Amino acid sequence: GHSFGPNPSPRIVMMGLRRGGKSSICQVMFHNMQPLDTLYIESTTAPTTSVFSSFIDFAVMELPGQINFTEAMIDAERIFSSCGALIYVIDSQDEYINSLANLHSIILHAVNANPNINIEVFIHKVDGLSEDFRLDAQRDITQRVTDELLDDGLVNVSISFHLTSIFDHSIYEAFSRVVQKLIPQLATLENLLNVLCQHSGIEKAFLFDIGSKIFVATDSSPMDIPTYEICTDFIDITVDMNNIYAVDRRPKPVTRNDANTNNGTVNIANQLESIPQGRPIGSTSRLSNGVILYLQQMVKGLALVCLMRKESMPKIALVEYNIEFFRDALEQLWLIG
Numbered sequence: 001g002h003s004f005g006p007n008p009s010p011r012i013v014m015m016g017l018r019r020g021g022k023s024s025i026c027q028v029m030f031h032n033m034q035p036l037d038t039l040y041i042e043s044t045t046a047p048t049t050s051v052f053s054s055f056i057d058f059a060v061m062e063l064p065g066q067i068n069f070t071e072a073m074i075d076a077e078r079i080f081s082s083c084g085a086l087i088y089v090i091d092s093q094d095e096y097i098n099s100l101a102n103l104h105s106i107i108l109h110a111v112n113a114n115p116n117i118n119i120e121v122f123i124h125k126v127d128g129l130s131e132d133f134r135l136d137a138q139r140d141i142t143q144r145v146t147d148e149l150l151d152d153g154l155v156n157v158s159i160s161f162h163l164t165s166i167f168d169h170s171i172y173e174a175f176s177r178v179v180q181k182l183i184p185q186l187a188t189l190e191n192l193l194n195v196l197c198q199h200s201g202i203e204k205a206f207l208f209d210i211g212s213k214i215f216v217a218t219d220s221s222p223m224d225i226p227t228y229e230i231c232t233d234f235i236d237i238t239v240d241m242n243n244i245y246a247v248d249r250r251p252k253p254v255t256r257n258d259a260n261t262n263n264g265t266v267n268i269a270n271q272l273e274s275i276p277q278g279r280p281i282g283s284t285s286r287l288s289n290g291v292i293l294y295l296q297q298m299v300k301g302l303a304l305v306c307l308m309r310k311e312s313m314p315k316i317a318l319v320e321y322n323i324e325f326f327r328d329a330l331e332q333l334w335l336i337g
């Protein structure tokens with residue numbers, strides 16, 4: 001997948017009991033694995049750290065799920081002190097009482113090491129629960145966790161709960177929310193997007209991290225999930241098309257050896273690696289309902305994805321002119337930030 005950042009200091013740590021879904025989440029989010037293929041992932045047995053060099057460098061550290069932890073926690077405390085968020089994954093399809101006990105002690109360690117850390121609880125695998133059960137589980141877990149923290153007199157812990165599944169876009173949305181809280185320039189980014197939309201006839205604009213499809217910011221108009229899904233699909237299509245026609249990414253002729261190791265298929269793995277370095281990607285598409293999708297790569301592996309009405313199409317030159325200003329503003333933001 002992604003290259004290792006120069007600074008391996010983790011920004012996000014992910015923990016949870018074994019079989020909760022941590023490896024699956026990382027594989028789906030950062031290595032483009034198909035959700036069903038996670039059935040064959042080997043469970044985490046030793047602490048592993050993977051660093052994803054995304055637009056904000058962050059690392060996901062997986063600790064094997066265990067209820068008693070001592071040595072691992074000493075390590076973890078050091079990491080908590082330098083990271084922004086702790087994601088704790090709870091398997092909602094399983095008895096979660098053990099998870100809650102584990103989570104509670106982890107929160108105590110985390111807050112002790114870093115009082116400003118954001119605790120982000122992923123109530124995971126909710127694809128297996130009915131709508132009612134999801135909300136019940138969320139209510140029950142929220143209640144239990146916050147009650148315990150109150151009992152400890154911990155009233156200032158920043159803690160949020162998210163319903164997630166790797167089988168839909170909820171995992172991307174939850175991750176986006178987690179990452180957005182760690183971006184100091186978020187308010188500025190949102191303002192820039194608002195201004196861009198107002199002056200260009202854009203209905204909705206997102207700034208996406210291309211590699212992970214986490215959205216880093218969006219304008220303040222209401223957001224719905226189908227819109228978000230269309231945008232992420234559009235990123236996939238654009239990246240795929242870009243790889244097909246990129247001169248230096250043409251699949252090499254399959255030799256006999258390759259054919260043996262790859263079961264005869266041409267392996268175009270790690271396609272995302274070259275994106276931020278290569279020529280910026282971009283594309284425009286018109287949907288059957290008249291909506292125009294527009295994608296332009298900006299700085300740092302980020303892409304601007306916009307939805308416009310077909311009435312904006314004649315003004316596309318103006319839109320692109322405004323987008324250039326937006327790009328300049330982004331560059332300056334990261335020069336000073």
Ligand code: GDP
Pocket residue numbers: 016017018019020021022023024025037038039040041042043044124125126127128164165166167
């Ligand atoms: P880890 O030990 O926490 O890393 O857990 P794994 O990633 O190995 O996942 C354990 C099992 O849960 C695997 O069989 C996954 O296919 C499954 N799993 C992970 N995420 C989901 C999800 O969102 N929904 C469902 N139904 N199963 C999931």
